[in-house]
Amino acid sequence: MKSPARRPRLAVIVANGITGDSRVQKTAVAAARDGWDVTLIGRSDTKRVQRSRLGPIEVIRVPVAKEYLRSVKARKAHPLRGAMTQFRIHDQGAMSRYRASYQAWVRQTSAETTWSGMPRRTSLKAVLRARRAVYRLRVRAFKWEQRRTPKDPDPVRDWRLDWPQLVDLDLAFGPLIEEIKPDVIHANDATTIVTAARSAARLRASGHRCVWLYDAHEYIRGVEWPNPRQAYALPAAEAEYIGRADAVVTVSPQLAELLRDDHKLSGLPLVVGNSPVREVIGSGTVPSSVRDACDLGPDVPLMVYSGWLGPERGLDAVIDGLPELPGVHLALVCSRMTPLLERLLATAETLGVRDRIHLVPYVPQHQVADYLSSADVGLTPFKRVPNCEVSLPTKVSEYLQAGLPLVTSDVRVIKAYVEEKGLGEVFTWDDPTTFAAAASRALKRRDELAEHITEDVLKELSWEHQSAGLLQLYRTLSKKKPPVPATQVPWTVQETPGAVRAFASNGEPGLPAWTALGSTPIKLGIGPANYAGQGAAFAQAVSQTNPDVSVEVVMNQRTDSFGYPADVYVDAARLGDLDVQLQQVKRIVGRYSHLIVDAFMPVFGRLNGDTIAGDLAALRKARIKVALLSHGSDIRNPARHLERHEYSLFRDAPDGIAEKLQRKAEVNRRIADECGLPLFVTTPDLLEDLPTAQWAPLVVDVTSWAAERPVMERKRPIVLHAPSKRWTKGTDRIMPVLTELHDKGVIDFRLAEGIPWAEMQALVKESDLVLDQFTTGSYGTFAVEAMAAGKPVIGYISDTVKAATNDELPIVGATPDTLREVLGSLIDDREGTAAIGRFSVEFARDYHDGRRTAQVLNGFLK
Numbered sequence: 001m002k003s004p005a006r007r008p009r010l011a012v013i014v015a016n017g018i019t020g021d022s023r024v025q026k027t028a029v030a031a032a033r034d035g036w037d038v039t040l041i042g043r044s045d046t047k048r049v050q051r052s053r054l055g056p057i058e059v060i061r062v063p064v065a066k067e068y069l070r071s072v073k074a075r076k077a078h079p080l081r082g083a084m085t086q087f088r089i090h091d092q093g094a095m096s097r098y099r100a101s102y103q104a105w106v107r108q109t110s111a112e113t114t115w116s117g118m119p120r121r122t123s124l125k126a127v128l129r130a131r132r133a134v135y136r137l138r139v140r141a142f143k144w145e146q147r148r149t150p151k152d153p154d155p156v157r158d159w160r161l162d163w164p165q166l167v168d169l170d171l172a173f174g175p176l177i178e179e180i181k182p183d184v185i186h187a188n189d190a191t192t193i194v195t196a197a198r199s200a201a202r203l204r205a206s207g208h209r210c211v212w213l214y215d216a217h218e219y220i221r222g223v224e225w226p227n228p229r230q231a232y233a234l235p236a237a238e239a240e241y242i243g244r245a246d247a248v249v250t251v252s253p254q255l256a257e258l259l260r261d262d263h264k265l266s267g268l269p270l271v272v273g274n275s276p277v278r279e280v281i282g283s284g285t286v287p288s289s290v291r292d293a294c295d296l297g298p299d300v301p302l303m304v305y306s307g308w309l310g311p312e313r314g315l316d317a318v319i320d321g322l323p324e325l326p327g328v329h330l331a332l333v334c335s336r337m338t339p340l341l342e343r344l345l346a347t348a349e350t351l352g353v354r355d356r357i358h359l360v361p362y363v364p365q366h367q368v369a370d371y372l373s374s375a376d377v378g379l380t381p382f383k384r385v386p387n388c389e390v391s392l393p394t395k396v397s398e399y400l401q402a403g404l405p406l407v408t409s410d411v412r413v414i415k416a417y418v419e420e421k422g423l424g425e426v427f428t429w430d431d432p433t434t435f436a437a438a439a440s441r442a443l444k445r446r447d448e449l450a451e452h453i454t455e456d457v458l459k460e461l462s463w464e465h466q467s468a469g470l471l472q473l474y475r476t477l478s479k480k481k482p483p484v485p486a487t488q489v490p491w492t493v494q495e496t497p498g499a500v501r502a503f504a505s506n507g508e509p510g511l512p513a514w515t516a517l518g519s520t521p522i523k524l525g526i527g528p529a530n531y532a533g534q535g536a537a538f539a540q541a542v543s544q545t546n547p548d549v550s551v552e553v554v555m556n557q558r559t560d561s562f563g564y565p566a567d568v569y570v571d572a573a574r575l576g577d578l579d580v581q582l583q584q585v586k587r588i589v590g591r592y593s594h595l596i597v598d599a600f601m602p603v604f605g606r607l608n609g610d611t612i613a614g615d616l617a618a619l620r621k622a623r624i625k626v627a628l629l630s631h632g633s634d635i636r637n638p639a640r641h642l643e644r645h646e647y648s649l650f651r652d653a654p655d656g657i658a659e660k661l662q663r664k665a666e667v668n669r670r671i672a673d674e675c676g677l678p679l680f681v682t683t684p685d686l687l688e689d690l691p692t693a694q695w696a697p698l699v700v701d702v703t704s705w706a707a708e709r710p711v712m713e714r715k716r717p718i719v720l721h722a723p724s725k726r727w728t729k730g731t732d733r734i735m736p737v738l739t740e741l742h743d744k745g746v747i748d749f750r751l752a753e754g755i756p757w758a759e760m761q762a763l764v765k766e767s768d769l770v771l772d773q774f775t776t777g778s779y780g781t782f783a784v785e786a787m788a789a790g791k792p793v794i795g796y797i798s799d800t801v802k803a804a805t806n807d808e809l810p811i812v813g814a815t816p817d818t819l820r821e822v823l824g825s826l827i828d829d830r831e832g833t834a835a836i837g838r839f840s841v842e843f844a845r846d847y848h849d850g851r852r853t854a855q856v857l858n859g860f861l862k
Contacts, residue, residue: 035482163233222386361579527554541850
């Protein structure tokens with residue numbers, strides 16, 4: 001049988017964080033739908049590589065160091081003088097370290113003068129005086145040199161020195177691109193042109209055919225750069241490398257002509273305009289509208305501005321003209337408060353129009369047109385700066401796809417397009433009076449102008465139409481054709497963490513394994529903790545047993561959290577941002593009929609406080625049926641646990657942890673007692689802290705953990721212990737025994753810490769015995785997974801847990817004091833130990849494959 005052809009590889013690179021860059025995301029999705037194997041590479045805002053998925057697209061965010069930038073900054077305009085005035089103190093950070101070192105030495109030496117006798121005391125004082133004089137001289141010399149070093153020096157006319165960030169970006173992105181070995185590199189913006197050119201050349205030199213194209217999103221010679229060196233460097237880098245590109249792409253015919261003429265290109269760059277995906281417009285998937293977000297009725301005149309708020313965008317003329325438009329409201333779709341926005345709002349307050357300005361949040365790029373469609377007109381009040389004069393921005397296409405006529409300033413390209421098609425009104429840039437007059441005319445003629453938004457206009461301004469030429473260009477340049485299109489990839493695909501969904505029933509990674517929220521009688525939300533992926537596991541369990549339920553799983557995602565499956569990921573660092581909070585309100589209210597809240601976390605961000613208690617009133621008013629789900633430390637009371645358990649984990653907790661968790665447990669217990677809501681716990685020991693709750697057992701994919709290798713056949717059995725945190729498992733209490741038995745050759749002990757999930761599964765399947773915890777009196781997800789693999793598990797189990805499992809739990813009980821004897825008996829009775837492993841599989845299947853959990857939740861889901 002002939003093996004299927006390899007899909008050609010495309011690397012789409014951009015120097016930003018990818019999120020919010022709709023052109024880059026749509027480019028990647030369009031190529032994936034055409035059958036390309038796409039990797040999307042952007043910049044990480046952390047110090048580690050971040051991997052995620054955009055459907056079939058691998059998304060990699062790479063940290064960019066500043067080593068080359070530092071080396072350039074260390075170079076002196078006057079090297080000989082600098083070597084004297086700043087010897088080994090190159091910058092303010094080095095000066096701070098020098099100060100600290102000197103002060104530490106002074107404190108020690110001055111103290112020794114009182115401890116020492118004569119004549120050492122006299123000599124120490126002399127050394128102190130001499131060192132102090134040297135210190136003062138070096139500090140004065142450093143400050144003198146700093147005053148003579150300009151903060152914004154003039155360009156040195158070498159882009160590598162003027163803007164070394166381009167080199168640092170190449171050092172970060174280049175090795176990854178060359179490891180991927182793409183057939184095509186798509187470089188977005190001038191910031192990536194160096195990297196694309198160098199990586200393609202290096203790949204060709206290694207024997208791999210690679211082509212690259214440069215996508216100029218803006219006319220960089222016309223951008224008002226804040227730094228004079230950047231203003232020289234980026235155009236210079238573009239000029240050096242654009243002629244080496246295999247093709248050039250840009251966003252408008254006017255910019256294409258400028259690029260051709262400026263750089264003497266042999267042909268006109270391909271124009272791929274910024275436009276929305278038309279296929280998804282009107283799909284009904286948008287939970288809210290911009291008018292709803294403003295809380296305005298349908299008859300209130302509403303103008304909207306969507307997108308980046310920069311000084312060149314001309315919003316000051318709009319604000320200044322608003323007093324001349326009585327009763328007209330303005331919606332600003334923006335992501336965050338900025339100094340410019342604060343100034344605009346302060347001006348509005350002074351003019352008495354602040355109450356008619358509404359800040360509303362962003363929505364995903366595929367929802368923008370539907371979101372905006374409830375407004376009356378769209379605004380493009382750009383100032384006449386060169387970069388704004390030469391392109392038709394994305395927002396024009398978005399407004400028109402939303403059915404909104406335009407009110408635009410007289411920037412060249414937009415003015416010509418609007419007047420040619422009769423799509424709106426034009427005003428003189430930076431003139432509030434003419435803006436108000438144009439807006440008034442557009443509002444009065446709104447229906448007439450909207451009729452000019454014809455099918456031809458909408459087709460031309462669709463991403464499907466614009467991207468067709470780009471996809472053909474990939475094929476032409478690379479001389480490769482994808483074997484099979486993948487049109488099943490939706491344009492609306494959302495980015496998710498890179499972990500494979502462990503609960504997928506069909507074995508295909510990245511596919512939801514539960515019934516997505518839709519037109520079922522019960523619409524269930526689960527989140528926002530999703531600890532150990534249990535929210536996703538519960539969603540699958542309920543979906544598989546109850547066809548009347550559809551589910552949406554939400555997870556507050558931290559930079560250090562694992563990528564467990566979910567439908568919606570919320571940036572935990574932005575839970576205090578109003579736009580994030582409003583997004584959660586709109587997503588929940590009116591969409592959910594039921595909601596399982598785990599870990600007592602708030603579901604509307606921190607809009608109403610740090611716990612779910614503040615959100616309950618709004619949820620009741622929305623007639624959403626709510627239950628609370630506890631996982632462990634959110635309700636486990638440290639003081640009572642210490643009383644009940646000799647080996648309590650809180651005896652070894654780091655300083656302050658027990659006190660912090662005590663406060664949390666007491667707050668959450670009050671919420672549970674006062675709310676009158678159904679309560680569930682995922683481990684049976686928590687029934688001691690929440691006696692009115694029901695146990696909804698942890699859910700694991702029992703089948704995926706099945707192991708074929710029999711246990712206890714090795715002479716020296718492998719014993720595995722895998723603590724997430726040592727103090728929570730009692731690791732340090734059991735290590736002496738395990739180390740001794742390992743050194744004597746009785747067991748092959750393996751300690752697994754910081755191991756990725758996929759590797760951990762392999763370690764569990766390879767082992768003979770698994771040691772769980774010796775501190776809580778219960779068992780968690782790891783113990784269930786080990787039992788599902790047929791491994792006898794050893795741990796400390798309380799009487800409460802034994803009773804909750806009807807004494808069927810096959811975990812072998814042990815404490816740190818009895819572990820030696822327990823291990824000895826298991827090794828001596830190998831057949832009996834292997835039988836425990838077989839019983840463990842049956843227990844995991846009976847209690848933890850999801851059926852029992854779904855049955856427990858059925859009462860709530862009526």
